[in-house]
Amino acid sequence: MAPRGFIWHSTYSCAYDALLTIIYNVWRENPVKWSRELQVNDSMTLLLNGFEEIQEGSRTMESCRDDLRKALNIMDCHRFPLRRGEGTSVAELCNELFKVQDLGTVTSDCHTCGSSKDVPIETLLFNCYAQAEIHTNETPRLTIKHWLSSYLAPSGVYHGVRCCGQNVQTITALRKTPCFFAFSIAHSNLALTRSLTLTVNKKKRLTLRGIVYFGEFHFTCRFITKSRDVYFNDGAQTGWQCILEGNLENMDIYSLLTCRGKSASLALYMQSL
Ligand SMILES: [Zn+2]
Numbered sequence: 194m195a196p197r198g199f200i201w202h203s204t205y206s207c208a209y210d211a212l213l214t215i216i217y218n219v220w221r222e223n224p225v226k227w228s229r230e231l232q233v234n235d236s237m238t239l240l241l242n243g244f245e246e247i248q249e250g251s252r253t254m255e256s257c258r259d260d261l262r263k264a265l266n267i268m269d270c271h272r273f274p275l276r277r278g279e280g281t282s283v284a285e286l287c288n289e290l291f292k293v294q295d296l297g298t299v300t301s302d303c304h305t306c307g308s309s310k311d312v313p314i315e316t317l318l319f320n321c322y323a324q325a326e327i328h329t330n331e332t333p334r335l336t337i338k339h340w341l342s343s344y345l346a347p348s349g350v351y352h353g354v355r356c357c358g359q360n361v362q363t364i365t366a367l368r369k370t371p372c373f374f375a376f377s378i379a380h381s382n383l384a385l386t387r388s389l390t391l392t393v394n395k396k397k398r399l400t401l402r403g404i405v406y407f408g409e410f411h412f413t414c415r416f417i418t419k420s421r422d423v424y425f426n427d428g429a430q431t432g433w434q435c436i437l438e439g440n441l442e443n444m445d446i447y448s449l450l451t452c453r454g455k456s457a458s459l460a461l462y463m464q465s466l
Contacts, residue, residue, distance in 0.1 A: 194221065196416050196435040199254050201428035204275055208283040209258050210428035211414035212290070213240070214435070215403030215461055217254065218416050220244050226466040230372050233317075234292045239264055254433070265289060283405050283412050283459055284318065284377045291317035291375060297367040303356035310354075314365065317374040318459075319344065321381040334447075336384045337376055337460065341391070370397045372464040379407065379458040385449055387441055389462055399462040401441070408455030415452060417441055419465060425452065 196218040199210040220227040220241070228241050243257030265273035265286075272285045296314045303309075321340050343350055349362035370393040376383075388400040404415045413427040416435060421442055424435035438444075450457045 196221075196418065196424050196426070197254065197433045198414075198426035198431065198435050199258050199428050200432045202255065202259070204277045205280045206258065206262070207412040207428060208281040208286050209262060211405045211412040211426075212283055212286055212459070213254075213258055213261075214414050214426050214428070215405070215416050216240070216290075217244060217247075218418070218435075219402050219461075219463055221248075222419050223466045224248065230464075230466065233294075234290075236261065236265065236292070237290050240290070280410060283407065284320075284379070287318045287375050287377075287459055288316050291373075293317055293371075295368060296371065297365065297369075299352075299363050299365050301354045301356070301361045301363040303361050305357040305359070308356060314367070317371055318377060319374060320377045321383055334382075334384045336386045337378070337462075338386045338389055340376075340381070340383055341389060367393045369394045372397060372466070373399065373462065375459050375461045377459055379456070385446055385457070385460055387446065397464050399464050401460060402463045403459075403461040404449060404452070404457050405459040405461075406452045406455035407458040411455075412458070413452060413455055415449070423449075427453075 198214040199206070201207060201210055220231065224245070232238050232241060240257070240261050243252065243260055246252040247254050247257055262273065262275060266275045273281055292315055296317070299312045299314060301310050321337070345365055345367065347364065349364040351360045352363045354361045354363050370391050385401060388398055390396065390398050402417050406413045411429065413425070416424045416426065418424070421440050423438045423441055423444060425438050426435045
């Protein structure tokens with residue numbers, strides 16, 4: 194079963210093409226289980242219903258993508274424009290599709306005034322910007338694995354929250370181990386890892402399943418199959434075809450940070466189902 198990509202549309206569909214190529218091809222490996230696990234919000238449910246119709250042959254991949262675009266545009270026409278000449282940010286799209294409830298909380302306690310604030314974690318997209326800068330000169334190069342363990346450190350991290358004129362530590366506590374998540378790495382200098390292990394209520398191993406790249410106002414992607422074959426897709430250049438580039442085991446992990454002149458923007462990790 195060769196992976197398939199979404200054919201680009203001139204109304205700047207590339208953020209959708211890149212992200213959906215990864216999600217769709219992962220879903221196709223086990224539709225029953227992934228339909229259950231990915232059904233975290235209404236936008237994702239709409240997308241999953243579309244995937245099922247693609248599989249039944251009753252609609253095209255592109256019309257499924259366009260229905261999601263229309264629904265998101267009605268919800269927020271500024272973040273999700275439909276006109277030619279206005280692009281959508283892949284981070285905004287991923288943030289929306291990966292919205293969850295009851296995942297956990299971020300707590301910040303100010304030791305000066307004694308105030309304490311709890312904010313729910315609302316998405317499975319983690320923004321790696323803030324922490325990465327602290328470590329820029331360290332060797333060996335920091336990876337997403339390092340970032341995640343510092344982000345989830347029980348002692349907390351400085352994450353841009355301020356109170357009483359100073360930075361306040363935040364403690365991020367997950368309630369359960371998610372079976373998929375994404376990292377926004379566009380403004381970090383973090384390297385990728387092939388897999389991550391996370392234990393909250395259950396130990397889960399999540400593997401790198403896709404990377405979205407950005408450059409020159411266009412998104413492309415690499416999708417990684419269950420058997421770790423790495424495929425490239427650019428909806429505007431390769432259309433529905435995905436090009437086999439190699440196997441993740443034999444590829445230099447650092448080389449995956451760039452792709453044909455573009456830089457990695459999002460990385461998706463998912464459990465093997
Ligand atoms: Zn304070």
